[in-house]
Amino acid sequence: MATTFVPEKVDRVRDAKFKEALHGKDATKKQGFFAAVSKNADAQKAAVDEYFKHWDNKKPSNETEDDKKQRLEEYASLTRHYYNLVTDFYEYGWGTSFHFSRFYRGESFKQSIARHEHYLAYKTGITAGMKVLDVGCGVGGPAQEIARFTDCNVVGLNNNDYQVERATHYAKKLGLADQLSFVKGDFMQMDFEKESFDAVYAIEATVHAPSLEGVYGEIYKVLKPGGTFGVYEWVMTDQYDESIPQHREVCYGIEIGDGIPKMVKIDVARDALKAVGFEIIHEEDLASRPDDVPWYYPLTGEWKYLRSLSDLVTIFRTSWLGRQVTMKSVGLLERFHLAPEGSQKVTEALEEAAVNLVLGAKLGLFTPMMLFVARKPL
Structure with missing residues (x-):
């Protein structure tokens, strides 16, 4: 039986003010890593608190039905704050298309x-x-x-x-x-x-x-x-x-690191x-095709699949090693107050997602x- 949800009221004025407080009046002047560590500290803390209240001190073995219900009821703010926190990291590592894809041998990212x-x-x-x-x-x-x-x-x-x-x-x-x-x-x-x-x-x-x-x-x-x-x-x-x-641990890791109320x-x-x-006219799990190059290879950094020098930077940034470099760099900047508090926590959640996306696929x-x-x- 389908669950009935009451959508949150869209507060355009509030959301616009928060965007300006977090990113500044012109959100197009900065991008990528620099934008990620240049957010307003107070607004960043508010976004971090609002997002991670759904996950802090919780794990698959102790989450309650009320925890799950709250995530579903607050889906809009959960998703909005997730992307307030991760959009710049996504652009830095992945570009402007935030999705996975299949690969053919020799095909660039x-x-x-x-x-x-x-x-x-x-x-x-x-x-x-x-x-x-x-x-x-x-x-x-x-x-x-x-x-x-x-x-x-x-x-x-x-x-x-x-x-x-x-x-x-x-x-x-x-x-x-x-x-x-x-x-x-x-x-x-x-x-x-x-x-x-x-x-x-x-x-x-x-x-x-x-x-x-x-x-x-x-x-x-x-x-x-x-x-x-x-x-x-x-x-x-x-x-x-x-x-x-x-x-459940794999699924939970994907949920917490990707801002998902419930997979x-x-x-x-x-x-x-x-x-x-x-009327469904076509359905297929494209990830189940017997591809030589797995869709998740950018997250694993398996260099044997790399066929384009132009992809070297992208695949390094998205690989485990590249993510560790980003996470440690952000942590160091945060320690010296050059990045707002909570920045490393965001990168740690993204790392949990990456690890469990690969494990879930395998x-x-x-x-x-x-x-x-x-x-x-x-």
Whole structure:
């Protein structure tokens, strides 16, 4: 039985003021590592406290049902503060497209990321002139690529003011302002007109929802009849068994390090799509393909797969060694008050996520690319 959630009220004035307090009036002047360690100390502490109150002094063996319920009820603030804390680290290590991808031998990191986005656009049937919604658009990397690839028009929806500002800045900088727009909003209570989009996609974003049925229902509502929704969903596989301590520890590590209220299994996503009225026309776990290069190789830093000198810096930063360098550097800066308090704690959570993402993949418990393509009936 689906759980009923009451979405948090979107307080635009509060969120805008907090963004300015944390990042400054112009959130586009700094980026990457420098931006990550240059946040306002008081605002950083508030964000750290609000996010980690869901995880401090807790672990899989002692978390209560009330703990889980609170994370689900406060999904919006949890996700918003998570990205207040990690967006700059993401851009520093990964670029502007915050998602994983499959790799072919000899393929560069950026090529792989772009191809993964192109493939979703292709499977979703996005073509020139379409009005398309990107649910949980991050700082706009996928929207940029899909708009250029298909010549469509993309509206990006995001509940984090900082990311909306950065996405808008990048669109203008790249000359894509006529095709791209980014708006602040909650994907559990969309403000768009009903049946106003030709297609909708989401890339590793709806995992932040407290209820997939809730967010899929909102997508169904704003999609035109006959329109298509394509999603790369983060889910636990059918092999996942929450009663097995190791399995739950892996899942919990992913949740705490990636700002996720509660991970679910593949069947929950499949059932949610059907429950709101979608017809599933294609589904596949792309991570289960027998690829020579695993999707998680950037997190492991397995240099044998590196085929491009241009990727050397990226793969080093995302590898275990690179993450240790970042974490220790941030800790040292924090110690000498050159980075705001809590910065190292954020990098430690990201490290926990990385370790458990790889372990979850190797154990066959997790996939970041469960592809569903679903159609809204005419």
